[in-house]
Amino acid sequence: QKEVEQNSGPLSVPEGAIASLNCTYSDRGSQSFFWYRQYSGKSPELIMSIYSNGDKEDGRFTAQLNKASQYVSLLIRDSQPSDSATYLCAVNWNYNQGGKLIFGQGTELSVKP
Amino acid sequence: SQTIHQWPATLVQPVGSPLSLECTVEGTSNPNLYWYRQAAGRGLQLLFYSVGIGQISSEVPQNLSASRPQDRQFILSSKKLLLSDSGFYLCAWWGLTGELFFGEGSRLTVL
Numbered sequence: 015q016k017e018v019e020q021n022s023g024p025l026s027v028p029e030g031a032i033a034s035l036n037c038t039y040s041d042r043g044s045q046s047f048f049w050y051r052q053y054s055g056k057s058p059e060l061i062m063s064i065y066s067n068g069d070k071e072d073g074r075f076t077a078q079l080n081k082a083s084q085y086v087s088l089l090i091r092d093s094q095p096s097d098s099a100t101y102l103c104a105v106n107w108n109y110n111q112g113g114k115l116i117f118g119q120g121t122e123l124s125v126k127p
Numbered sequence: 128s129q130t131i132h133q134w135p136a137t138l139v140q141p142v143g144s145p146l147s148l149e150c151t152v153e154g155t156s157n158p159n160l161y162w163y164r165q166a167a168g169r170g171l172q173l174l175f176y177s178v179g180i181g182q183i184s185s186e187v188p189q190n191l192s193a194s195r196p197q198d199r200q201f202i203l204s205s206k207k208l209l210l211s212d213s214g215f216y217l218c219a220w221w222g223l224t225g226e227l228f229f230g231e232g233s234r235l236t237v238l
Contacts, residue, residue, distance in 0.1 A: 018170075046225065057217055057232040058171070063225070102171065104227075113161045113221035114186075117171040 016041045018105050020118035028126050033090040035121050037103030040084070046106035047079055048115065049088045053099045061101075062088070093125045129154035133218050133230040140237050146191075146205040148233045150218030153199065159221040160201040162193055163229075166214040177201060213237045 017040040027033045035049075046065055050058035064070045064077040064086065076089040086105075090097055100122045104115040130153045140146060152158050162174045173186045175193035183193050190209050194202045201218055218230040 048226065055234075057215075057229040060226055060228060104171075109225065112159050112176075112225075113219055113227040114173055114176060115171075115227055119170045 016044075016105070016107060016116050018103055018116050018118040020101075020103050020121045022119055023122040024124050025121055026124045026126060027093050029093060029095060031093050031125075033093045033097065033123055033125070035088040035090075035101050035103075035123065037086045037088075037118055038084055039086070039103075039105045039116070041105070041107045041116075042081075042084060044081075044084075044105045044107045045109050047077070047086045048104040048106075049075075049077060049086075050102040050104060051097075051099045052102055052120065058102055090123075093123075095125050095127050098123060098125050129158075129220070129222065129228070131218060131220055131228060131230040133216075133233050135233060136231060137234045138236070140208050140235065142210055142237055143207045146203070146208055146212070146235070148203040148216055148218075148235075150201040150203075150230055151199055152201075152220050155199070155220070155223075157198055160195065161219040161221070161227070162201065162203050163217045163219060164214045165217065171217070175203070208235075208237045210237050 019038045048063045049061045052058040062077045064079045070077045074091045078087045100120040102120045103118040133150050161176045163171045165171050177195040216233045
């Protein structure tokens with residue numbers, strides 16, 4: 015059974031702080047990792063993808079992957095109230111299987127002005 | 128650019144009624160398409176995927192079915208809805224960059 019685990023939250027941070035979202039996965043052979051943002055009542059929006067160990071930065075977002083620890087995280091710098099949403103971690107264990115992703119339950123982030 | 132559309136956006140259906148949700152993709156050909164469901168308090172679960180016209184794979188046993196009558200059209204159906212079919216249904220396509228993109232979603236409430 016392939017599983018992706020996230021703390022459900024809510025995670026509350028003050029505006030301007032760094033928000034740290036964490037995710038662990040069970041299948042050591044997993045190959046692709048994704049972070050989605052989902053506003054209440056809306057569909058998930060892709061924020062970042064990461065495939066190799068290390069950090070990947072895109073604007074205020076940094077994804078970190080550690081395959082040995084089966085751990086992937088998302089850092090949001092200078093958090094804004096507009097970042098308040100649920101963040102979904104997703105994992106693909108076989109690139110040939112394309113969009114067959116396993117999703118975590120999501121972490122709710124609240125950024126307080 | 129590629130876009131994905133779903134309709135209807137919201138629907139309320141009685142138990143035992145039929146269902147048809149439609150998804151179309153623009154700006155790409157022969158896409159891999161997916162139906163996911165997000166039930167209240169639960170994560171996203173893959174229901175069906177399709178790699179081409181008439182080719183459907185089911186991921187979980189359920190009361191639903193899917194069809195792909197045209198290259199860029201993906202339909203989710205049911206003959207008789209159950210209460211447990213309520214949820215947020217998301218159509219998605221696998222992009223050329225190796226990422227999954229979702230449509231706007233269809234929210235189904237079965238009463």
